[in-house]
Amino acid sequence: MDTAPALDSVFSLAGRRALVTGGIGAAVVARLVEAGVAVTLADLDTDGAATADRLGATFVACDVTDAAQLGAAADTAAGDSGLDICVNNAGIFPTTGPMQSASDDFVARMLEVNVRAVFSAAREAANRMPNGGSIVNMASIAALGGGAGISAYSASKAAVVSMTRAHAIELGPQGIRVNAIAPGVIDTPGVQAQLEPLRASGIDIDKRIAANPLGMAGQPDHIARGVMFLVSDLAAFVTGQVLVIDGGATA
Numbered sequence: 001m002d003t004a005p006a007l008d009s010v011f012s013l014a015g016r017r018a019l020v021t022g023g024i025g026a027a028v029v030a031r032l033v034e035a036g037v038a039v040t041l042a043d044l045d046t047d048g049a050a051t052a053d054r055l056g057a058t059f060v061a062c063d064v065t066d067a068a069q070l071g072a073a074a075d076t077a078a079g080d081s082g083l084d085i086c087v088n089n090a091g092i093f094p095t096t097g098p099m100q101s102a103s104d105d106f107v108a109r110m111l112e113v114n115v116r117a118v119f120s121a122a123r124e125a126a127n128r129m130p131n132g133g134s135i136v137n138m139a140s141i142a143a144l145g146g147g148a149g150i151s152a153y154s155a156s157k158a159a160v161v162s163m164t165r166a167h168a169i170e171l172g173p174q175g176i177r178v179n180a181i182a183p184g185v186i187d188t189p190g191v192q193a194q195l196e197p198l199r200a201s202g203i204d205i206d207k208r209i210a211a212n213p214l215g216m217a218g219q220p221d222h223i224a225r226g227v228m229f230l231v232s233d234l235a236a237f238v239t240g241q242v243l244v245i246d247g248g249a250t251a
């Protein structure tokens with residue numbers, strides 16, 4: 001039996017290099033930078049430049065549906081030594097509405113951003129991980145159960161889970177671990193925008209956001225903590241898995 005490494009070395013991410021895309025990504029960037037990782041944040045929204053600057057990360061304007069832009073962002077993130085970590089957060093979650101009136105264009109766009117671009121990002125990252133690495137894809141608890149009015153989103157996130165498992169099997173021999181996180185409702189600008197119509201109709205959306213056994217609103221940092229586990233050597237023997245972080249909503 002191997003001697004177990006010291007706990008601080010298992011936690012340590014110092015000197016590693018990471019690519020992080022969008023959204024909850026800002027909280028992930030903050031934690032990775034805190035851990036001594038050189039982080040590149042790639043986002044369509046150039047407001048991310050100020051966030052990256054504040055957090056001590058590099059910003060690259062990038063539409064994740066454009067493989068060339070993704071490749072350029074991954075090059076920046078990898079530098080000369082190669083990439084160690086890729087966190088695929090960027091995604092869209094417009095409400096599908098009744099499936100009987102969802103257009104093909106709507107469904108295609110959902111799959112384009114939430115599935116095809118995540119595949120491309122995983123490929124661009126894996127191609128720049130000569131020393132092995134860790135990829136984390138943001139799925140959703142919507143991947144694990146259905147829900148009226150969110151069928152296109154559910155389908156896209158279920159595809160992320162399947163892709164994660166398949167990539168884990170394929171990339172394991174190269175020392176690349178691939179896992180997904182399935183967040184419950186997390187208080188982000190995207191969620192606030194989605195729930196705003198409920199607020200306008202008098203529904204207490206903050207109560208909705210905190211509707212889980214722990215009774216508290218999920219915050220981006222709750223997801224970032226899960227990312228830190230999965231990308232660190234704490235999870236050295238974990239691949240192809242989905243970590244549900246939802247305050248027990250699906251318990």
Ligand SMILES: NC(=O)c1ccc[n+]([C@@H]2O[C@H](COP(=O)([O-])OP(=O)(O)OC[C@H]3O[C@@H](n4cnc5c(N)ncnc54)[C@H](O)[C@@H]3O)[C@@H](O)[C@H]2O)c1
Pocket residue numbers: 021022023024025042043044045062063064065088089090091092093113138139140141182183184185186187188189190191
């Ligand atoms: N917030 C939640 O409750 C929740 C729950 C489950 C899963 N998720 C998933 O977590 C991820 C992040 O969600 P969020 O709540 O932070 O969303 P958000 O809407 O607040 O942020 C999404 C980010 O993705 C970026 N983005 C969108 N399209 C892009 C593109 N084509 N190229 C580059 N960047 C693009 C946006 O600019 C934005 O920064 C998404 O994949 C989402 O599906 C979120």
